[in-house]
Amino acid sequence: MAYHLLERDRDGGRRLARQLGAAMDGIVHCAQCRDFSESERCPICASATRDGALLCVVESPADRLAIEQATGYRGLYFVLQGRLSPLDGIGPRELGLEQLAARLADTGVQELIIATNPTVEGEATAHYLAQLARQHKVRPSRIAHGVPLGGELEYIDRGTLSHAFGSRSEVND
Amino acid sequence: MAYHLLERDRDGGRRLARQLGAAMDGIVHCAQCRDFSESERCPICASATRDGALLCVVESPADRLAIEQATGYRGLYFVLQGRLSPLDGIGPRELGLEQLAARLADTGVQELIIATNPTVEGEATAHYLAQLARQHKVRPSRIAHGVPLGGELEYIDRGTLSHAFGSRSEVND
Numbered sequence: 326m327a328y329h330l331l332e333r334d335r336d337g338g339r340r341l342a343r344q345l346g347a348a349m350d351g352i353v354h355c356a357q358c359r360d361f362s363e364s365e366r367c368p369i370c371a372s373a374t375r376d377g378a379l380l381c382v383v384e385s386p387a388d389r390l391a392i393e394q395a396t397g398y399r400g401l402y403f404v405l406q407g408r409l410s411p412l413d414g415i416g417p418r419e420l421g422l423e424q425l426a427a428r429l430a431d432t433g434v435q436e437l438i439i440a441t442n443p444t445v446e447g448e449a450t451a452h453y454l455a456q457l458a459r460q461h462k463v464r465p466s467r468i469a470h471g472v473p474l475g476g477e478l479e480y481i482d483r484g485t486l487s488h489a490f491g492s493r494s495e496v497n498d
Numbered sequence: 499m500a501y502h503l504l505e506r507d508r509d510g511g512r513r514l515a516r517q518l519g520a521a522m523d524g525i526v527h528c529a530q531c532r533d534f535s536e537s538e539r540c541p542i543c544a545s546a547t548r549d550g551a552l553l554c555v556v557e558s559p560a561d562r563l564a565i566e567q568a569t570g571y572r573g574l575y576f577v578l579q580g581r582l583s584p585l586d587g588i589g590p591r592e593l594g595l596e597q598l599a600a601r602l603a604d605t606g607v608q609e610l611i612i613a614t615n616p617t618v619e620g621e622a623t624a625h626y627l628a629q630l631a632r633q634h635k636v637r638p639s640r641i642a643h644g645v646p647l648g649g650e651l652e653y654i655d656r657g658t659l660s661h662a663f664g665s666r667s668e669v670n671d
Contacts, residue, residue, distance in 0.1 A: 388651040395656035396663045438666060443647045455669040465669040471642030473649075473658040474616045478561040483568035485646040490569045493611060496628040496638040 357428075359421050360386050360404040369393075369402060376400045380463075381438040382425070382454055384408050384447065392440060400438070403428070408441060409450040420450075422457065429461035437465045530601075532594050533559050533577040542566075542575060549573045553636075554611040555598070555627055557581050557620065565613060573611070576601070581614060582623040593623075595630065602634035610638045 330338035354360070355367035362368075369375060379400025383389045389402050405420040417423070428434065437458040441447035451467060458465035471489035472481055481489075503511035527533070528540035535541075542548060552573025556562045562575050578593040590596070601607065610631040614620035624640060631638035644662035645654055654662075 383651065385652070391651050391654070391656075391659060392663060395659040397660075398663060438663075439669065440651060440663070442650045443645055444650070451669075466666045467669050469642055469644030469662040469665040469667065470647060471644040471662075472616055473646050473655065474643060474661055475655070475657070476646075477615045477617070478556065478564050478613060479558070481564070482646065482648070483564075484648070486564060486568040487570075488647055489642040489644075490565060490571060490611075490613070492642040493639045494642065496612065496624075496640050 354406075355404075358402050358404055359406055359424070360389055360402065374399070377433055378435040379438060380428070380434045380436070381440055383440045384442055384450075388440065388442075405441070405450070408444075408446045409453060410446050417453070422453075425454075426457055426461065429458060429463050434463050437463050439465055439467050443470050527579075531575050531577055532579055532597070533562055533575065547572070550606055551608040552611060553601070553607045553609070554613055556613045557615055557623075561613065561615075578614070578623070581617075581619045582626060583619050590626070595626075598627075599630055599634065602631065602636050607636050610636050612638055612640050616643050 330341070352361050352363060353365070355362040355370055356365050357370040358367060360367050360369075364371075376399050379398070380403055381389075381392065381398065381400055382403045382405060383392065384405050384407065386404055386406075389404055392398060392402075403421075403425055405422075407415050407420055409415060409417070409420065429437065437454065439451045439454050441450045441454070455465040455467075469492075470485070471492065472478065472485065478486060503514070525534050525536060526538070528535040528543055529538050530543040531540060533540050533542075537544075549572050552571070553576055554562075554565065554571065554573055555576045555578060556565065557578050557580065559577055559579075562577055565571060565575075576594075576598050578595075580588050580593055582588060582590070582593065602610065610627065612624045612627050614623045614627070628638040628640075643658070644665065645651065645658065651659060
């Protein structure tokens with residue numbers, strides 16, 4: 326990219342440099358959800374049309390974006406900016422879980438949707454979050470894990486297939 | 499493979515030819531589950547230790563093998579050897595669904611675990627199977643679909659993420 330800008334588009338490169346510099350200086354964490362934001366509260370937290378009873382916890386801003394694009398979810402988010410990883414020195418404090426606890430206690434959140442990744446650390450974080458939710462009388466829920474849509478059983482890894490088989494659910498009309 | 503056998507291992511090639519010929523002549527469909535078998539009933543159907551109250555329907559013998567290797571399932575199987583695909587002329591008759599219906603009616607099956615692939619045709623087949631189960635007062639269930647274990651939300655396709663989000667479930671202690 327650097328070669329392309331140097332050879333063909335020096336003006337574009339200067340614009341990119343200015344924008345990047347402005348972003349580095351101007352983008353802060355949203356005071357409410359910890360996502361990246363240009364203002365003190367991000368547009369989603371500031372929106373009056375989102376449902377404050379639903380709070381979805383994700384690991385990263387990219388995860389929030391993926392959910393926002395893929396689903397019709399109209400609730401709010403809380404972005405951990407990481408996952409519990411004691412060996413790397415990342416504990417509840419680094420993930421802002423005190424802030425989350427305060428939010429569960431004070432605002433009218435009824436369901437905490439835990440959308441951390443289904444990795445080992447993501448599952449540990451999910452377990453911690455579920456306990457935190459219960460302490461504040463909030464119902465914790467977890468996104469579904471299993472065979473991805475369009476996938477073929479034959480090519481699915483054993484762990485996922487075993488989980489999908491074990492957590493089968495009754496088919497309703 | 500043919501060049502390797504011709505150059506290095508003509509005896510091995512002859513053994514392979516004999517085995518392949520014997521398999522082509524000797525392997526039949528199990529009379530009970532339609533899987534490939536060397537005898538009239540396959541070892542799983544013939545086993546006295548499997549639980550006859552559980553019947554798992556899969557599309558192919560490879561799917562049955564995957565489930566058998568990945569899970570601790572101790573019930574029986576029914577192998578469709580395909581999926582409903584009217585455009586290709588594959589209907590209930592070609593999948594042996596009359597045989598399946600007779601089995602649901604006669605034997606003590608309590609749960610029909612529908613493990614067809616989560617593709618368009620697999621889902622249509624699953625829908626048909628669920629109706630068939632209900633007609634015979636058997637409880638239909640479907641394996642879980644969602645984010646595969648170890649996957650990251652950011653890289654999951656939108657359809658799967660949307661489904662995983664929509665079919666989230668409450669976290670219990």
